Amino acid sequence: MPTNDKDSFEQVIHKLDRLASLEEADREAMRSLPFSTHIAPPHHHLLRQGDVETDCFVLLQGYACRYKATRTGGRQIVSFHVPGDVLNLQHMLLTRADHSLQAITEIHFATVSAADIKQITQERPALRDALWRDTLIDASVFREWVLNVGRRTAKARIAHMLCEFVTRREAAGLGSPEQYPLPMSPAQIADATGLTAVHVNRMLYDLARDGVIHRYKHEFAITDWPRLRQIAEFDATYLHAAA
Amino acid sequence: MPTNDKDSFEQVIHKLDRLASLEEADREAMRSLPFSTHIAPPHHHLLRQGDVETDCFVLLQGYACRYKATRTGGRQIVSFHVPGDVLNLQHMLLTRADHSLQAITEIHFATVSAADIKQITQERPALRDALWRDTLIDASVFREWVLNVGRRTAKARIAHMLCEFVTRREAAGLGSPEQYPLPMSPAQIADATGLTAVHVNRMLYDLARDGVIHRYKHEFAITDWPRLRQIAEFDATYLHAAA
DNA sequence: CGTAGGTTTGACTGATCTCAAGTTTGGTGG
DNA sequence: CCACCAAACTTGAGATCAGTCAAACCTACG
Numbered sequence: 001m002p003t004n005d006k007d008s009f010e011q012v013i014h015k016l017d018r019l020a021s022l023e024e025a026d027r028e029a030m031r032s033l034p035f036s037t038h039i040a041p042p043h044h045h046l047l048r049q050g051d052v053e054t055d056c057f058v059l060l061q062g063y064a065c066r067y068k069a070t071r072t073g074g075r076q077i078v079s080f081h082v083p084g085d086v087l088n089l090q091h092m093l094l095t096r097a098d099h100s101l102q103a104i105t106e107i108h109f110a111t112v113s114a115a116d117i118k119q120i121t122q123e124r125p126a127l128r129d130a131l132w133r134d135t136l137i138d139a140s141v142f143r144e145w146v147l148n149v150g151r152r153t154a155k156a157r158i159a160h161m162l163c164e165f166v167t168r169r170e171a172a173g174l175g176s177p178e179q180y181p182l183p184m185s186p187a188q189i190a191d192a193t194g195l196t197a198v199h200v201n202r203m204l205y206d207l208a209r210d211g212v213i214h215r216y217k218h219e220f221a222i223t224d225w226p227r228l229r230q231i232a233e234f235d236a237t238y239l240h241a242a243a
Numbered sequence: 244m245p246t247n248d249k250d251s252f253e254q255v256i257h258k259l260d261r262l263a264s265l266e267e268a269d270r271e272a273m274r275s276l277p278f279s280t281h282i283a284p285p286h287h288h289l290l291r292q293g294d295v296e297t298d299c300f301v302l303l304q305g306y307a308c309r310y311k312a313t314r315t316g317g318r319q320i321v322s323f324h325v326p327g328d329v330l331n332l333q334h335m336l337l338t339r340a341d342h343s344l345q346a347i348t349e350i351h352f353a354t355v356s357a358a359d360i361k362q363i364t365q366e367r368p369a370l371r372d373a374l375w376r377d378t379l380i381d382a383s384v385f386r387e388w389v390l391n392v393g394r395r396t397a398k399a400r401i402a403h404m405l406c407e408f409v410t411r412r413e414a415a416g417l418g419s420p421e422q423y424p425l426p427m428s429p430a431q432i433a434d435a436t437g438l439t440a441v442h443v444n445r446m447l448y449d450l451a452r453d454g455v456i457h458r459y460k461h462e463f464a465i466t467d468w469p470r471l472r473q474i475a476e477f478d479a480t481y482l483h484a485a486a
Numbered sequence: 487c488g489t490a491g492g493t494t495t496g497a498c499t500g501a502t503c504t505c506a507a508g509t510t511t512g513g514t515g516g
Numbered sequence: 517c518c519a520c521c522a523a524a525c526t527t528g529a530g531a532t533c534a535g536t537c538a539a540a541c542c543t544a545c546g
Contacts, residue, residue: 050480068386071476074394078386090379093372098383098481125365132375133336135382140333140341142385143311143321149393150437151317154534186493194393199534201494218493218543233314237293238341397502429525442502444526461511461525487546494541501535509526516519 005037005108008060011084011172018241019137020130029120029127035110040103047088047101054095055111057087062107063183067191068099077192079141080104080165080184082172089135092118105183137240144238149194152233155203157193159212159232166222167236177228181221207231248280248351251303254327254415261414261484262380263373272363272370278353283346290331290344297338298354300330305350306426310434311342320435322384323347323408323427325415332378335361348426380483387481392437395476398446400436402455402475409465410479420471424464450474 013030016022037060040046046057049069059081066087067077078099081087087101092114121128141164148160165184166177174180186204190197204220207213212224212231222228256273259265280303283289289300292312302324309330310320321342324330330344335357364371384407391403408427409420417423429447433440447463450456455467455474465471 066386068390070390070394071478074390076390076393078389090382093376094379094383094483096480096483098483099386122368128364128371129336132378135375135379136333136337139378139382139385140337142382142389143309143342146321146385146388146392147311147313147317147319149389150319151313196535197493198495198536202534205494235314237339240337240339240341439503440525441504441527445502448526489546490544492541492543495539497537499536500533502531502533504531505529507527509524511524512522514519514521516517 005060005110008083008108009035009058009110011060012058012086015084015172016127016130016134019133020126022126022130026124026126026130029124033112033116033120035112037108037110040107040109042103042105044103044107045100046103046109047097049097049100051097052095053088053091053097054114056089056091056114056117057101058110058112059083059085059087060108060110062103062105064101064103064107064109065184065188065192066099066101075191076194077188078145079138080161080168080192082165082169082174084172086131086134089117089131089138092121092131104188133240140238140240154193154195154199155206156232157195158189158200158203159207159228160234161189161192162213162222163229163232163234164236164239166225167234167239171239177225178222181219185218248303248353251326251351252278252301252353254303255301255329258327258415259370259373259377262376263369265369265373269367269369269373272367276355276359276363278355280351280353283350283352285346285348287346287350288343289346289352290340292340292343294340295338296331296334296340297357299332299334299357299360300344301353301355302326302328302330303351303353305346305348307344307346307350307352308427308431308435309342309344318434319437320431321388322381323404323411323435325408325412325417327415329374329377332360332374332381335364335374347431376483383481383483397436397438397442398449399475400438401432401443401446402450402471403477404432404435405456405465406472406475406477407479407482409468410477410482414482420468421465424462428461 013027047053061083064081064087065077066079067075069075121131148157170176186200187197190200208215212227213220214223256270290296304326307324307330308320309322310318312318364374391400395403413419429443430440433443451458455470456463457466
């Protein structure tokens with residue numbers, strides 16, 4: 001676990017390195033980006049649907065999610081994020097936020113000017129490839145979510161969402177699927193899967209009864225990773241080796 | 244309606260023009276891209292989940308969709324496409340197809356080498372912005388679909404999907420929402436909304452009874468556009484003025 | 487220790503699915 | 517041009533998964 005924000009910022013560079021073959025000059029260009037770091041408590045909004053935003057946020061520590069709201073009060077989480085993720089790269093070219101951005105746990109994040117990021121993508125083709133590829137993988141993940149919410153049963157949906165999260169967490173170097181508890185609450189899982197908190201709770205109970213997860217107080221962890229993947233029909237190819 | 248494929252190709256250029264301010268040199272660069280044109284019948288697959296693809300497809304005439312399949316036979320359409328859309332720009336940087344691509348009506352399309360497209364994005368920043376912006380809007384649309392499938396009732400889901408389609412069709416210069424019938428079948432609407440064909444049919448019946456759409460044989464058209472938008476809670480800002 | 491907010495449980499409801507039997511449609515060949 | 521066929525669409529009846537409502541219970545926090 002990185003101990004300071006400067007070290008944490010290296011995670012993004014490391015991630016981009018996996019997405020395209022960067023040269024040392026590319027890494028240096030990233031490091032030289034002016035950024036400021038911040039800490040936000042759980043539930044803090046970094047951005048709200050409709051806002052005009054000219055900064056990009058890089059998650060350094062903790063977990064966050066993006067969500068959209070329906071006029072009638074419905075809430076749908078559209079993605080979860082792990083350290084190293086750029087949370088809103090789209091603001092490089094799209095100024096109006098079509099969704100909100102919220103901290104799940106306490107988070108550390110960096111803000112970088114969208115214009116600065118745009119600038120380095122002009123100057124450094126490898127960074128352009130890596131960042132563009134990142135946004136394309138983002139889109140691929142959304143497609144999988146449409147499938148997940150549209151065509152899977154409640155239990156499979158939940159399982160799939162958990163599989164994706166821990167796979168991405170592991171890719172970010174934060175431990176194997178069974179190693180750490182999951183940060184999201186039943187209510188958040190409900191909002192991510194298009195279910196109600198009540199029903200999520202029942203399914204979580206089932207998964208616990210079958211020994212797939214273990215629950216203790218307001219936390220839970222995966223105890224049978226192979227079985228969870230099986231329940232979810234999880235196939236990580238849609239992550240395009242981002243994970 | 245363009246009468247030949249060369250004229251049709253101008254639609255993409257026109258679309259990119261709306262996404263970024265192109266110079267004449269940018270438009271020329273697009274026109275000079277080597278491409279070949281093809282015709283495919285309804286249901287024809289341009290691409291299947293898992294394929295390795297190095298060409299990009301540009302839709303010139305007709306309608307197409309992208310979908311993902313679940314191992315157990317479920318099918319989820321993740322987007323519909325109108326003439327002028329690049330159907331798989333992601334293959335510029337991602338080689339493995341994470342979804343299938345299928346014609347809905349008879350279509351005319353052009354294939355352009357992904358490498359050529361990548362090349363012009365290096366040489367012409369305005370084209371890079373336009374194309375990148377296009378992929379970001381694509382992602383925004385997927386997010387809206389996650390919300391649609393996850394948090395709306397059957398009728399609103401269907402209405403929303405129809406609203407988006409006709410809005411995009413109009414943006415492509417193909418007539419106002421009420422002007423032409425819709426090309427998709429109940430079964431396809433079902434696959435796009437995460438419902439069954441049986442239930443879609445019932446909802447379509449309701450919408451027809453309320454005078455929102457008109458059905459005749461295996462076609463239907465919108466007859467009350469304001470009411471349809473209202474049922475759908477449709478707000479086009481997520482299309483980021485692509486439409 | 488008291489309170490507020492989220493979680494859990496139970497009983498009931500209802501939206502959507504499933505299954506299966508018609509019906510329409512568009513294509514094909516005589 | 518008409519009869520036939522396959523495929524898709526419709527319709528109805530019954531089943532079920534997930535939602536709603538409401539009460540009780542934690543848990544964290546002041």
